[in-house]
Amino acid sequence: MKKIYKQIITFLILLNISLLSPLTCLNQDKEGKKTGLNQKKISSLQKSLLIPGWGQLAEKRYIEGVLFLSAEIFCIYKIFSYNHKGNDYYDLYKKADNVSDATQYRDLTEKYDTRRNRFILAAAGVWIINLIDIYFIVKKKDKKEKNLRLEFNLNENKDLAFTISYSF
Secondary structure (H helix, E strand, O other): OHHHHHHHHHHHHHHHHHHHHHHHHHOOOOOOOOOOOOOOOOOHHHHHHHOOOHHHHHOOOHHHHHHHHHHHHHHHHHHHHHHHHHHHHHHHHHHOOOHHHHHHHHHHHHHHHHHHHHHHHHHHHHHHHHHHHHHHHHHHHHHHHHHEEEEEEEOOOOOEEEEEEEOO
């Protein structure tokens, strides 16, 4: 039993590392090189809509991002695990040659199907909580950005302009 938990934890850690390492390279050029093409960026809310925790990682809230991503991966792993066990017991139920075995296998099938369904709900819950969290993060960030604006501009004469504006 402990060996299975060690394998799950090791898998989650390796998966997080493999998913996070490419993300560190994405924001190296913050301003981006402006070309003739107008590149559309995916917002943090849209990122979290696709993959729970991705939006938090984009907002540099690494602990929250890793927690949401790990929780979702764990739920998905358990969904497939319990589905597999339920299907195995269902196959044994169909092949059972006496009533007691059939009853036992049917009970085990229902047990694992119920657990699978609970993890489906848990995965949906993690996803929803993730979206609520990133919504408030983005809303708070947008509110701060709208209130106070600092700009540095360099015009064609190579004059540097510094502008501070505050709206309320």
